[in-house]
Amino acid sequence: MNAETNTVNYLVKLKNRFLVAEKTVALQFEKPTGFVFKPGQYIDVTLLHPSESDGGGNIRTFSIASAPHEEFLMVATRLRESAFKRQLPDLALGTELKIEGPSGGFTLHNNPERAALFLVGGIGITPVRSILLRAAKEKLPHRIVVLYANRRPEDAAFLDELTALQRENPNYTLIPTMNKMENSARSWNGETEMIGPKLLEKYQEGLASPLYYVVGPPGMVNGVHAILNQIGIDDDDIRSEDFGGY
Ligand SMILES: Cc1cc2nc3c(=O)[nH]c(=O)nc-3n(C[C@H](O)[C@H](O)[C@H](O)COP(=O)(O)OP(=O)(O)OC[C@H]3O[C@@H](n4cnc5c(N)ncnc54)[C@H](O)[C@@H]3O)c2cc1C
Incomplete structure (x- = not known):
């Protein structure tokens, strides 16, 4: 136990590894006994x-990209x-790694009368996957809308899974947006704008006093935060997780 942060160290074995988008790998570890976390933590x-x-x-x-009810711990990262x-x-399956945690407070609010609007840039989807799987599993009543921005569908980790999850949770809507479709081999008939005033106004309409969750690389988080302020959203209603290091 680390006295300053209350986090704990564990040795875990790599159980599985697979691509979840182009140049994006998911690593699954065995979940240590007693490891408890809230979706959204790291x-x-x-x-x-x-x-x-x-x-x-x-x-x-x-x-942590996995949800608490899943039997493994999962992270995902851009290679x-x-x-x-x-x-x-x-890394060979069975390789031992050290993990320390969980930490962080980028977690879903408790009050279901307020909606959640997630504004996600690229690999920032990892904590959101955990939150969404838990909301579906526990049938949370929160209205949740996720704007998920990538350059191309090929770059969008967990896109098919999180699209399908809408069938399990009628309170949840995923709006993927791809802003570099000219570089994609796939077809796309969804949104193509970056997250900005136009998409925000379109998709926040009708949401009950939403809380805004911004997550992704630092440039994206800072940019979207500034846009939210410009369109009159108070900092009290904005939560963000900045993937420092990108
Ligand atoms: C709360 C949080 C959650 C994150 N979640 C994810 C995730 O789910 N998936 C993901 O891919 N990435 C995540 N990141 C970012 C991740 O920790 C790496 O920084 C990032 O993946 C880049 O690593 P790299 O080896 O490619 O770059 P590097 O070239 O090694 O990193 C660039 C520079 O940033 C420094 N650096 C590395 N990590 C950090 C850090 N955490 N804070 C400040 N400086 C750092 C390095 O020392 C290096 O000098 C998260 C970061 C934070 C803070």
Whole structure:
């Protein structure tokens, strides 16, 4: 137990690994006995026996993408050219890693009379998947709308799963938006704007005193936060999780 943060260290084994979008890998770990977390929280993951290292070190913070009722812990990340990430596609199943957590307060509000409007950039979908699966499983009455922005469908992790989840939860709507369809091999007849005043006005209409949840890379989070303020949303109604490091 870390006295300052109340987080706990665990050794966990890698159980499964698969792509969830182009250059985007999900890692599933065994869930340690007694590991309790709230959807939306994150963990620190340490590579214990790195085959290479660089200035970025051997630890990364990842939101927990799995829901508490799932039997595994899952994180998902964009594969990039850091030493840490270069090792992920080759980690043998059974490899032991250290996780520390859970931490963070990017969690769904309790009052179901207020709607939740999630504004998600790319890999920022990880904590939102956990929140959405829990809401469906527990039949939460909250009205939840998710604006999920990517360049192309190929980049959008968990897109099919979270689209299908709408059938299990009538209170939840997913609005994916793709702003670089000229680079995609797929067809698309959904939204193509970046998250901005036009999409916000369209999809917040009719929501009961919404809370706004902004999550993704820092540039996206700061930009969307500023737009929310410009259209008159008070900081008290905005919660954000900034994936520092991107
Ligand atoms: C609360 C939180 C949740 C996150 N959840 C996810 C997630 O679910 N999926 C995901 O892909 N990424 C997530 N991130 C970002 C993740 O921790 C990495 O920073 C990111 O994936 C980039 O790593 P990299 O190896 O590609 O880049 P690098 O090139 O290693 O990182 C760039 C620089 O940022 C530094 N850095 C790395 N991590 C952090 C950090 N956490 N804070 C500040 N500086 C850092 C490195 O030391 C390096 O100097 C999250 C970050 C935070 C803070």
